[in-house]
Amino acid sequence: MTMKTVFKKTSGLTDKPTHYCPGCTHGIIHRMVAEVLEEMDILEDTIGVASVGCSVLSYEYFNCDMTQAAHGRAPAVATGVKRVLPNRFVFTYQGDGDLASIGISEVIHAAARGENITVIFVNNAIYGMTGGQMAPTTLIGQKTATTPFGRDASLQGSPIKVCEMIATLDGAAYIERVSSHDVPHIQKAKKAIRKAFKTQKKGLGFSMVEVLSTCPTNWGLDPAESLEWVKDSMVPVYPLGVYKNKEGGEN
Amino acid sequence: MTMKTVFKKTSGLTDKPTHYCPGCTHGIIHRMVAEVLEEMDILEDTIGVASVGCSVLSYEYFNCDMTQAAHGRAPAVATGVKRVLPNRFVFTYQGDGDLASIGISEVIHAAARGENITVIFVNNAIYGMTGGQMAPTTLIGQKTATTPFGRDASLQGSPIKVCEMIATLDGAAYIERVSSHDVPHIQKAKKAIRKAFKTQKKGLGFSMVEVLSTCPTNWGLDPAESLEWVKDSMVPVYPLGVYKNKEGGEN
Amino acid sequence: MEKKVVFNEDICKSCGLCVQVCPTNVIFLADYLNGKGYRPAAVVDQEHCISCAKCAQICPDTVIAVYRPVKILQTV
Amino acid sequence: MEKKVVFNEDICKSCGLCVQVCPTNVIFLADYLNGKGYRPAAVVDQEHCISCAKCAQICPDTVIAVYRPVKILQTV
Amino acid sequence: MGKVLMKGNEVIAEAAVHVGCKYFFGYPITPQSELVAYMARRLPEVGGIFLQAESEIAAINMVYGAASTGVRVMTSSSSPGFSLKQEGISYLVGAELPAVICNIVRGGPGLGNIQPAQSDYFQVTKGGGHGDYNIPVLAPASLQEIVELTEAAFDIADRYRTPVILMGDGMLGQMMEPVEFKERSEQEKTEKAWATTGTRGDGGPRIITSLELDAEGLEKRNWSLQQKFALIKENEVRYESYQTEDADYIMVAFGTVARITMNAINKARKNGIKVGLIRPISLWPFPEKPFIETRDQVKAYISVEMSAGQMIEDVRLAVNGHAPVDFYGRTGGVVPTQEEIYEKIITIAGGVSV
Amino acid sequence: MGKVLMKGNEVIAEAAVHVGCKYFFGYPITPQSELVAYMARRLPEVGGIFLQAESEIAAINMVYGAASTGVRVMTSSSSPGFSLKQEGISYLVGAELPAVICNIVRGGPGLGNIQPAQSDYFQVTKGGGHGDYNIPVLAPASLQEIVELTEAAFDIADRYRTPVILMGDGMLGQMMEPVEFKERSEQEKTEKAWATTGTRGDGGPRIITSLELDAEGLEKRNWSLQQKFALIKENEVRYESYQTEDADYIMVAFGTVARITMNAINKARKNGIKVGLIRPISLWPFPEKPFIETRDQVKAYISVEMSAGQMIEDVRLAVNGHAPVDFYGRTGGVVPTQEEIYEKIITIAGGVSV
Amino acid sequence: MLEEIIIAGFGGQGVMSMGQLLAYAGMLEGKGVSWLPSYGPEQRGGTANCAVVISDEPVGSPLVTMPSTAIVLNNPSFDKFEPKVRPGGLLIINSSLVVRNSDRKDLKIIELTATDVANDLGNARVANMILLGAFLEQTKIVTEDSVIESLKKVLSEDKHHLLDINKQALKKGASLVKVAIS
Amino acid sequence: MLEEIIIAGFGGQGVMSMGQLLAYAGMLEGKGVSWLPSYGPEQRGGTANCAVVISDEPVGSPLVTMPSTAIVLNNPSFDKFEPKVRPGGLLIINSSLVVRNSDRKDLKIIELTATDVANDLGNARVANMILLGAFLEQTKIVTEDSVIESLKKVLSEDKHHLLDINKQALKKGASLVKVAIS
């Protein structure tokens, strides 16, 4: 019997096993980005910018040129790369601490400039790498190392909805929030990522895909429970959908 | 004939003459803030935070305790003050370079935290103090020292609409954009400033009033032309109005 | 007659905004210089001032104070 | 029979997401440890696999490859 | 209160609370995150405020704001985060605001790693920020000493209206040792009439600023700062000398490295080598006296550092050519072992003709 | 191209363009804003990119990105803005990326003022950021020298894969002098096989990073950095000696202060006082040779600085106790006059028994 | 007396808390103690170890490079620390997980199938306590009582129901050691 | 030859461009020149001055503390620089705006009602050129031709229609100086 390949590991990823915790969806998001680069045949024309967070070592996993940026500054680094190489594809891969806390200025200004780059924004509502502190996207009531009594809006404020905020900027061309909590959503997420790179290909400006993601380790949940938590607790606070679409066309 | 005082200089301002250029509306905005503090009888309970920009010396003009913050960091400094002294009134006075460029992170996070402070945001579409460079709020086509050929959206991006952006944050309680280009608008501006301090008084969270302002010197216009330019060129790009109002009530 | 508008000449910067906003056109820039080297704004024709305070509200340098004559009402 | 799902056991982290997502429940965690100290996911009952690739899509570690038997169409 | 077993990072936090610090603004970074987490739990218990800032820059500027009001306030970070605070630190100095800033140093440069290092010595002692200034820097070697020095740090900060840096390496932050928090006999109280707390009844308006547009004016401010620094140099030098009286060789080391070095010294002494240790406790002001007292007797000094050689410059300045100054260092997060240091002692002792 | 009259800030910009720098990312700050404005006008003419970053932090990280691609790139700032770049600079060193960073120093600390100063000497020479590193620092004294040293800065950056700092005081940035841009004989070309420009046809994936989680690995990287620094120390020392051969007293000054000091020296020579000048041009590596050559003959060195005394430490290290080292400085934006410096010479020459 | 102990294994095997218990017990007995952790890059599943020093004097260096005892719970830890134990020192191995054998003739070596034994006790997670029990029995560095006292302090209230099984494991380890000495 | 000149007045009076013209002209004549500005805090209306050095040799220090010539255009500038002119030096005063009188007997002092004269010429803004003309006539440091040549370079194309009135002002200043010397 002949066999047709339905799924095999993309050449967009290196062979290096990741250091991520078991069940962490960083791995899924890596795969999707890598597949899109492969499918669009732009792996060789891409420079990725790794940020500081659990995904800092993503430069060892993506099979393209990679540079590593200081905490929060990936969009500025990507700007530097893209302004020199306007014909290459440039993306950043950033966590919610990196992008929404220390790095909110860089991402907003990159968006405002209409910088023609793609930002993959992995929102797991926590600082994974440093051991589970509050992120700007941590949910109200969520216990973390720095909100031991649960996040209290009156003390620590409310979650920042990055897509909604960035969508107010004229330079933002494609902004979508997706999730990684089950297979249908994963498939949708990949479409959004492709759309974002297409936006960049057309030179329309800044594109960002926010992917709701897990952190089983610091949430204190097992991998399957973590996916449930994304669905039940995160999605209601972070509505999925397209917030900006200059590229047009269906999603 | 007995005379009733219709207008006299508020005790909220010191007697020191300002260093502002002739016709610069920083002076009008100072007066309004000072009058509101006086009228609400909170001058003695207020700590103002001066920022870096032409208004850096505002600490010599406001007749209350003042501290001077690093460029862009006034909302963080104000946070430090307010968290220690929750019963005092704390405000920042910031230009568009200070607040929207280098300091966008601090103001967004202060808003997201619902920090119970008031931000007076003076938008004159340019860096006044350093000699007329582009601000994030510089209009498309506007010539500045760093956009000698006019701001080009495809190179320098588009103006950031700060009120619209900050209004997306849950912690933002009162957000309004006003103008200083004629007497009726000045009166409206003062109402907005009062409203912002009232919001703080009620402990509702972050309040900000964006005041469209002039820079005759760096715009290369005379003071009267400058007011016209605000009305004709800035107001259409920066729509006046209330963007968030948790305080309720009329404006 | 007491003055309706009083200018703190020394700190006027001659920006002219008060001149322009005055509905009765009573404000003008003097033909001498103040200590800062500016021609200060001034009103001679106090009578025609209507005490509207527009000048004071637009003056960036709080140069101007405005007063209104009070009509004594006869109460029965 | 050739395999429909192939696991790169060495890099499996035993997270169990594939086990949970498989519509035919053919995946289980082995009772031995791989080099990293994890019990790797595995499928013995290859026949019941429907090659849906859900496991592969949810696997964070790209452990899994999926193949589908091709029906040879008789063309006239 | 008896002895408790705690992590170094937690000891810093508890010691700060112990001396009346109720305000903390910080941002997580390994290897000091436990400090931040401890404060998050602890400060609400004493009616204080813990706030996770959005960045190290926001944190240091929140500290500036809180310090403006006259309260005891602290922030902490590790190397890359500390670099980000440089502008804010320079502002604290310029505006003469008291605060305690902690740097739990890790391997650098750049992102480096999260292992222990001392390679921020220059950054903390030579004014990593702009302008003419010095900041008192205290470097504890044990967890019990953290307690003492944290107390000293806040006192010095208030006394001189200056930021004070508490510097430790990642090892000190991560390790556990028994510590005791003793009742403070009498807490030093400093009047803070300069604080901006609103003017009600206090004679008011006060201004906190570091701006002085007039050059002569700013120079005057600077000379008065320099006078303050001179005073601190006079009063706040701290060090420990160990077996230096008869020493042919003197090791110089601070923090945990000093402890490792001491082990090596003990071994060398057992083998008849006369070697001692100067342990700077205040890195600025750097202790010159123990060098001046010994430099004409010893055959050589050896600076031992978890860096490629930074403190050695201060050692050379203090020795001023009176004796050779040698160096042993490990960097990038590698901790020197007592065996290596012992070897170094042997080599030097053998290499120099006795 | 003949001589033109330009502002120092503009000369830096034009010189950079002249040596092939087509990318500039910066943020306005007095007294270097003319540099930024000049680039905004000039770079589009040569097909380059000028981008006003949202902050100094964004600017230095844009530089990091552009440098990753292998092009010549520059940013510039002044003291407070320079402090903000410290983390980014440490990253550039760690990732070994070439770039030129300009600091037109103003009065500090804090917001200070916008007058000329040299009080960032420590910040630029001692590694203002975290980790073990040094950065070549060039300090021109005239506008013509700016042209030379800007060229040198880019060459050194490329040759050693390192950031290079160009340091001037506000006076140098603001003044005008005639300058000439000569054709470069042959431009040094460095292969940049490490650059991340996409993998098409280049053998593929390359990584730019400063992270090395393994301590031994990071230490290896650090020792290799140290080797590079040693090489730079060997090859890139620059200084000027003026009338030092027979000098009883040697003044030490850099940048514009050296020029003022030279005037004072000329006057003193006329009055029979044998005084000379060592002018460090590279502040790091600091020129030790001219001190070693003279330190056993001269009666004293006098470090003259627009600061409260920073370079004096390097002078003392170079002199190493062989002669007294004295100091004359003005700070906070005050520029020392030749009359003051002359007075200082007289005092010292009188005060030391001849 | 100066004991320098390394305890090493995967994260999650309880190597850190073993070390903390020892240090705590030492402190309770008035000894000088220190505990120093070392982690790999992974948040979960990586290798980790801690160094514990227990001494009659105040502890000099907390850093242990040539341990007097190494307790290893997985293969990488064996590979890393077996060569470093000082001559005459003690090596304790969880042989349920470690498949290597030591060639060193200058060590006291104790091999325990701690994970299997722990499973028999009904909780695989107390393998560490079995090893600790063996270590105490062998060295008598601190008393079992002190360790149990420490357990009460270290375990949070809501985990005090686990005290018993931990105690059992300690004792089991101690009893096994008499048999196991090679 | 070493001329060290300070030109001082309000911002907007053209003191900076006067200095630049002088420096430019010196450069055209192959002399060593430097120009150094100094501003107050105000963007507009504050005081400002510049120091120009013209020398036969390359310029040493661009900083001028004891000018050989001071040209002052307002009262604060008079107060600041009158005492600093070196003995035997030159002080040029725009007496339309400066009401002070100098007591110094060791200076050459030229007073010109430059603003009034400029108004007469039809443009108050060329007062600076009148003063410059006087300075040149007095010192012959650079030729009028060089200054006019420089003017062409310094003025942007769209302002070349102002060349004439500037030239006139220069000449007027020169002619007045013969009369004005006190």
Ligand SMILES: Cc1ncc(C[n+]2csc(CCOP(=O)(O)OP(=O)(O)O)c2C)c(N)n1
């Ligand atoms: C300047 C600086 N500050 C702080 C850190 C420490 N740090 C490393 S990762 C991180 C947060 C990462 O969280 P996130 O971006 O959400 O990524 P995740 O690990 O959750 O994927 C922090 C604070 C750092 N490396 N540099």
Ligand SMILES: Cc1ncc(C[n+]2csc(CCOP(=O)(O)OP(=O)(O)O)c2C)c(N)n1
């Ligand atoms: C860290 C830092 N960067 C840059 C500057 C220089 N600087 C001073 S004010 C200013 C911009 C001010 O513009 P804006 O905030 O719009 O205020 P305006 O003067 O227009 O009122 C800049 C860039 C500084 N002082 N500090």
Ligand code: SF4
């Ligand atoms: S710590 Fe959290 S985010 Fe990081 S790898 Fe583990 S599960 Fe993923």
Ligand code: SF4
């Ligand atoms: S420069 Fe512009 S903003 Fe500043 S004071 Fe002058 S007119 Fe106002």
Ligand code: SF4
């Ligand atoms: S009060 Fe009104 S009428 Fe009177 S001067 Fe002022 S603007 Fe004119």
Ligand code: SF4
């Ligand atoms: S508005 Fe004020 S400053 Fe302007 S001219 Fe009138 S009085 Fe003078």
Ligand code: SF4
């Ligand atoms: S391909 Fe589908 S059916 Fe087959 S093992 Fe995977 S999930 Fe189960």
Ligand code: SF4
């Ligand atoms: S999803 Fe992947 S890593 Fe997880 S158990 Fe299945 S094969 Fe292993």
Ligand SMILES: [Mg+2]
């Ligand atoms: Mg995260």
Ligand SMILES: [Mg+2]
């Ligand atoms: Mg502005």
